Amino acid sequence: MFSLLVLVVLCTGCLAETNDLYSFSNAVGGGSGTSFSTDGDGRITGVRLWERSTAYITGIQLRYDFIWTPVAGLQIGNALELELHDGETIVQISGKYHSIYVYQLFFVTSEGRFLMAGQPTQFSFNMYPEHLGAELKMLSGRFNNAGITSLGAHWGLANVNGNNTVTP
Template sequence: MLSLLFFAVLPISCLAKPTSDFYSYSVAVGSGSGTAFSSEGEGRITAIRVWETSNAYITGIQLQYDFIWSKRVGREVGNAHELILFDGEAIIQVSGKYHSNYIYQVMFVTSRGRALIVGQPIQNSFNFYPVHQGAELKLLSGRFNSNGITSLGAHWGLVSSITTSSTQ
C-alpha cells in the first residue's frame, strides 16, 4: 500500500517546481571597489529612490519593501529621484551605464512599462532582467565608496502573491 501511494504521489511532485528554481542573478558590473552591499527587506519592492551627483554618477540607492524603506546604500546628494509602484507592479528590468569607477546611470523598468531613469547616459551599457517568466527584482547588490556606487548586480525571483496597496 505504501509503495502504491509513493508511485501515485511521485508524478505530481515532479510537476511542482520549488520557488528557488526561479532565482537568477545578473552579474555585477563596475569596478567592484569599496564596501560590499546587499539590499535587505521582506516582501515585494514597492518603491525606489536614487541619488546622483549632478551631471555625473549615481551616489545612492534605497529600496522600499512592502512600505518599509531599507537602509540607504551610498550617500544622499541633492534631491532623491523616486518611483512608487502600483499594486501588483514589479521591477522587471534594470539597465544603465557604467565606467571603470562608478555607475553613471540606472534605469528601473516596471511590469507596467513605467521607468525611473537617473544619471548620465555615458560609457558602457548594462541590461539586467530575470531569466524566468514571472520573476521580478528581489534585491540589489554591489559595492560603494564614500563618493558613490561603484558596482551593481541584480537578484531576481518570485515574490509571494499577497497584494499590497500604495499611495498612487
C-alpha cells in the same frame, strides 16, 4: 545500500519545491569600497536614486512593502523616486558604467513606467530575470565615499497569498 541512498536523495530532490526560479544579473562596475545588499521583507514597492549632478549614481534605496532599506551609498541632493502601483514590479534595470562608477540607472516596471538617473556615458548594461514572471528581489554591490561602484540584481518569483501579501 549505497544505491538505495542515492535513490532516496534523488527522489527527495524531485519532491522539493522549486527555488522560486532565482536568477542573478552579474554586477557591473569597478567594485571597490563597502559592500551592500538591499534585502527586505515583502515585495519591492519603491525605488529612490541619488546622483551627482552631470556625473554618476551616488545612492540607492528600495522600499519593501512600507519599509525603506538603509541607503546604499550617499544621499546627495534631492532623491529621484518611483513608487510602484499595486501589483507592479521591477522587471529590468539598464544603464551605463565605467571602471570606477555606475553612471546611469533605468529601473523599468511591469507597467512600462521607469525611473532614470545619472548620465549616459561609457559602457551599457541590461539586467533582467531569466524566468518569465520573475521580478527584482534585491540589489547588491559596492560603494565608496563618492558613489556606487558596482551593482548586481537578484531576481525571483514573489509568493503572494490571497490578501496580496508575500509569504515565505
